[in-house]
Amino acid sequence: MLFVYGTADSITPGPTMNYLATSARLGLVGPEREPLQAIQPVEDGPSATGNVRVNGKTVTQAMKQYAPPRGDGHDVIFDSPEVQADLQRFFQALNDGQPPTISP
Numbered sequence: 001m002l003f004v005y006g007t008a009d010s011i012t013p014g015p016t017m018n019y020l021a022t023s024a025r026l027g028l029v030g031p032e033r034e035p036l037q038a039i040q041p042v043e044d045g046p047s048a049t050g051n052v053r054v055n056g057k058t059v060t061q062a063m064k065q066y067a068p069p070r071g072d073g074h075d076v077i078f079d080s081p082e083v084q085a086d087l088q089r090f091f092q093a094l095n096d097g098q099p100p101t102i103s104p
Contacts, residue, residue, distance in 0.1 A: 001026070002090045002102055003063035004083055006073030007034045026063040027051070030104035033065040042102075050099035060090075062102045 003026050005017050014034050027042035042048040048062035066083050068076045077083050086102070093100035 001059075001061040002086065002100070003061075004077055004087075005034075005063055005065045006076030006080075006083075007065055007067050009073035009076075011072070011074040021063045024061070026061060029062045029064045029102045031065070033067050039063065047101050047103045049101040058099060060100045060102060064102060064104075 001024070003021055003024070005021070007014075009017070018036055018039065021036070022038045026039065027045075027048065028036065028039050029042055029046065029048050042051055042062050044051055048060055050058040050060055052059050052061045064086070066076045066080055067073070069080050071079060077087070090100040090102065
């Protein structure tokens with residue numbers, strides 16, 4: 001799971017994103033761009049690859065905060081080339097049968 005957190009999001013406020021990430025027990029990859037509570041960097045940082053075991057299987061799961069290149073952080077997935085490149089690498093690894101890496 002790559003949890004994309006767009007900063008300066010006027011639709012889904014930071015505390016809501018923080019609660020969701022906390023409930024999913026996600027670690028943070030990359031810099032903390034907005035204040036977080038109870039979210040720690042991934043244990044084997046700075047990147048995350050196969051960092052969690054679920055039902056005996058190794059999976060990758062982490063959160064990464066992205067600053068919007070323009071406008072609102074809610075649209076960062078559409079507006080940020082960095083997000084799009086990270087998602088492309090994440091899904092390509094899954095397609096190739098490899099554990100994805102989430103890098104800072």
